[in-house]
Amino acid sequence: MNKFLIMVVQTFKSRVKSKSFVISTVITLALILLLTNIQSIMEAFESGEEDGNNTTEISVVSEEEGWIPLFEEQLSSAGPFEVEQGQSIEEAREEVEAGELDSALEIEKDDAGMPAATEYVGEQSVPSTSETIQQALQQVKMNVAADQAEVDQAAIEAINSPAAYETVALGEEAHTPEEMQQTQGLVYVMLFLLYLTVMMYGSMIATEVATEKSSRVMEILISSVSPVSQMFAKITGIALLGLLQFSLILGAGYIGILQNGGEGSLLDSFGLSDIQLDVIGYGIVFFILGYFLYATLAATLGSLVSRLEDAQQMIAPMIYLIIIAFFISVFGLNAPDTSFITITSYIPFFSPLIMFLRVGMLDIPAWEIALSIGVLAGSIILLALIGARIYKGGVLMYGKSSSIKDIKQAIQLSKKEN
Amino acid sequence: MTLKLHNVSKQFGGFTAVDQLSLEIPEKQIFGFLGANGAGKTTTFRMILGLIEESGGEITWNNGMIGYGQSHLIGYLPEERGLYPKMKVVDQLVYLARLRGMNRSDALRELEFWLEKFKVPDYKKRKVEDLSKGNQQKIQFISAVLHKPKLLILDEPFSGLDPVNVEMLKEAVVELKNAGTSIVFSSHRMEHVEELCENLCILHHGKPVLHGGLKEIKRSFGKKNVRVSADFDLDYLKEIPGVTKFKRYGDSCELQVENEKVSQVIFKEITGKGFVRTFDLEEPSLNDIFIEKVGASYE
Numbered sequence: 001m002n003k004f005l006i007m008v009v010q011t012f013k014s015r016v017k018s019k020s021f022v023i024s025t026v027i028t029l030a031l032i033l034l035l036t037n038i039q040s041i042m043e044a045f046e047s048g049e050e051d052g053n054n055t056t057e058i059s060v061v062s063e064e065e066g067w068i069p070l071f072e073e074q075l076s077s078a079g080p081f082e083v084e085q086g087q088s089i090e091e092a093r094e095e096v097e098a099g100e101l102d103s104a105l106e107i108e109k110d111d112a113g114m115p116a117a118t119e120y121v122g123e124q125s126v127p128s129t130s131e132t133i134q135q136a137l138q139q140v141k142m143n144v145a146a147d148q149a150e151v152d153q154a155a156i157e158a159i160n161s162p163a164a165y166e167t168v169a170l171g172e173e174a175h176t177p178e179e180m181q182q183t184q185g186l187v188y189v190m191l192f193l194l195y196l197t198v199m200m201y202g203s204m205i206a207t208e209v210a211t212e213k214s215s216r217v218m219e220i221l222i223s224s225v226s227p228v229s230q231m232f233a234k235i236t237g238i239a240l241l242g243l244l245q246f247s248l249i250l251g252a253g254y255i256g257i258l259q260n261g262g263e264g265s266l267l268d269s270f271g272l273s274d275i276q277l278d279v280i281g282y283g284i285v286f287f288i289l290g291y292f293l294y295a296t297l298a299a300t301l302g303s304l305v306s307r308l309e310d311a312q313q314m315i316a317p318m319i320y321l322i323i324i325a326f327f328i329s330v331f332g333l334n335a336p337d338t339s340f341i342t343i344t345s346y347i348p349f350f351s352p353l354i355m356f357l358r359v360g361m362l363d364i365p366a367w368e369i370a371l372s373i374g375v376l377a378g379s380i381i382l383l384a385l386i387g388a389r390i391y392k393g394g395v396l397m398y399g400k401s402s403s404i405k406d407i408k409q410a411i412q413l414s415k416k417e418n
Numbered sequence: 419m420t421l422k423l424h425n426v427s428k429q430f431g432g433f434t435a436v437d438q439l440s441l442e443i444p445e446k447q448i449f450g451f452l453g454a455n456g457a458g459k460t461t462t463f464r465m466i467l468g469l470i471e472e473s474g475g476e477i478t479w480n481n482g483m484i485g486y487g488q489s490h491l492i493g494y495l496p497e498e499r500g501l502y503p504k505m506k507v508v509d510q511l512v513y514l515a516r517l518r519g520m521n522r523s524d525a526l527r528e529l530e531f532w533l534e535k536f537k538v539p540d541y542k543k544r545k546v547e548d549l550s551k552g553n554q555q556k557i558q559f560i561s562a563v564l565h566k567p568k569l570l571i572l573d574e575p576f577s578g579l580d581p582v583n584v585e586m587l588k589e590a591v592v593e594l595k596n597a598g599t600s601i602v603f604s605s606h607r608m609e610h611v612e613e614l615c616e617n618l619c620i621l622h623h624g625k626p627v628l629h630g631g632l633k634e635i636k637r638s639f640g641k642k643n644v645r646v647s648a649d650f651d652l653d654y655l656k657e658i659p660g661v662t663k664f665k666r667y668g669d670s671c672e673l674q675v676e677n678e679k680v681s682q683v684i685f686k687e688i689t690g691k692g693f694v695r696t697f698d699l700e701e702p703s704l705n706d707i708f709i710e711k712v713g714a715s716y717e
Contacts, residue, residue: 225489
């Protein structure tokens with residue numbers, strides 16, 4: 001097997017077998033299964049408790065008997081309510097105080113002959129319940145008022161029904177608001193995924209390099225294999241690890257959804273059925289480029305520290321970069337065509353997120369995409385070249401501080417004196 | 419497969435670590451690098467291995483440059499020992515050997531051989547961090563030789579080992595040489611170099627102070643040691659011209675003389691003065707030469 005592959009496999013295997021990976025993956029999977037099954041779990045708990053606890057029991061006393069059926073009809077369409085009647089208001093109030101009823105409602109007739117109500121609630125009143133009751137009463141009042149004005153029933157229905165509204169997108173590539181919303185969702189998911197990946201696996205790469213350095217096994221390694229292939233073997237190994245972890249999580253989520261009555265394909269179940277394939281394609285391209293850019297940076301930074309404890313501090317600049325990129329792109333989701341977004345979509349560390357956002361949300365010419373991918377690929381190559389230098393020098397350098405000076409020193413160590 | 423260094427220099431910023439070093443290291447022999455701490459031994463090794471580039475000069479092996487293409491022919495034991503602490507000995511050694519171009523089954527077979535040889539076969543499944551320092555060093559040594567390199571570079575291979583393990587490693591080094599491996603090693607322990615090397619180089623502040631075969635170096639050094647023990651006072655001997663050093667231990671003394679003739683003068687001086695129990699003319703030890711060469715240039 002070629003040395004590069006040996007190192008990739010070694011990186012992957014040692015990580016997969018590590019306790020921290022197994023534990024964190026198991027916890028994540030358990031959490032996902034829990035979340036997808038939360039409905040049935042909650043139901044299982046509730047069925048054990050007393051009946052009717054989630055229906056609101058309410059006693060209604062009305063001056064005008066005819067309003068009660070109307071009120072009950074409105075209320076039951078709004079939620080699980082149980083309406084009792086026939087008590088006196090005093091009795092009802094006592095029951096509320098004793099906690100046997102959720103609330104008591106006294107409906108009176110005001111001067112104009114309209115319903116006016118007073119609600120008596122217990123100690124554990126729920127504001128949203130009162131609101132629902134109020135809305136139901138409002139409907140009753142509208143009906144009463146309409147009756148008094150002798151308005152036709154059909155007219156009332158016409159007033160209440162919503163107006164017909166339809167949006168038609170013009171142009172070949174134009175998106176309807178629903179499509180836009182769905183694209184926005186997909187773009188957001190992709191952005192967040194890249195953000196998460198860089199945060200998690202970027203620091204993993206830096207730690208990996210720092211571990212080899214602090215255990216000083218690095219000197220043997222760089223005498224066997226060139227630093228560039230070492231660096232990319234690490235990056236690839238961790239990428240495979242990430243792929244495994246993501247597919248496990250995705251798989252668990254899918255299984256969870258299927259179990260709970262969801263159906264259809266994987267994309268359907270995540271609400272992504274109508275997405276254009278090209279957006280996903282671009283997403284994958286920018287994701288891979290973005291990963292390699294940040295991973296190269298992480299490996300370079302990791303090679304500069306001599307103790308494992310310093311690794312986290314050293315990769316802080318990388319973390320800031322990805323956070324800034326993420327915030328700009330979140331802002332850009334709502335204003336993708338501003339010039340600020342356009343400019344930042346060509347800046348190497350921001351472009352994987354922001355150019356992808358523009359590709360997904362806007363209709364931009366192919367050359368712009370090509371330019372951005374070119375800039376990105378160019379900066380990966382450049383960073384890899386510089387990184388390999390620093391890596392080679394950095395691994396032979398053992399000091400306490402870790403700064404710009406170290407980078408200079410590391411480059412100097414790896415090159416000829418002029 | 420001769421290793422040649424021609425006018426090799428290395429500067430770090432303004433500091434010169436290695437200065438105009440020219441050496442020829444013959445194949446199938448053991449070559450020793452001697453030097454105090456910071457003399458430039460490790461830097462020289464790193465340049466030979468291509469880990470750092472020389473600022474000037476040229477290093478060739480077998481008339482070519484050493485690159486990653488030859489890594490399967492080269493073994494290296496760095497001064498700073500390092501293995502994966504959490505990895506099992508067997509996994510570790512197989513991995514490192516495979517990176518040196520060996521296949522898994524060969525590596526496993528060789529591994530058994532070496533663990534057996536160093537009397538640690540039961541460490542195979544142990545994690546490196548659970549082993550003692552000395553045993554870790556044995557494992558590290560195995561990692562340098564497992565893939566049967568043609569050129570073996572050992573940076574301070576015996577430091578930090580107990581005498582039993584030093585002997586064990588020395589034996590292994592000699593066996594490797596007899597099997598045709600060219601070995602370069604560094605040490606600041608003279609007796610190891612004296613015992614093992616045919617050729618050596620003493621480095622001081624990056625400059626080669628002495629360089630050549632062990633015998634020639636001793637011969638060309640010229641000075642000899644004279645040990646005398648007698649019943650009478652020997653202090654007056656240090657006044658004899660040609661005596662460069664005088665040390666007294668009880669009723670015996672050790673003198674360093676410029677050449678053999680001076681020893682004859684001393685011999686004549688003491689005959690007839692009383693009973694002489696010992697008169698011994700010795701070759702200088704490498705330690706004497708080292709102190710002389712390196713210590714002298716401190717002034």
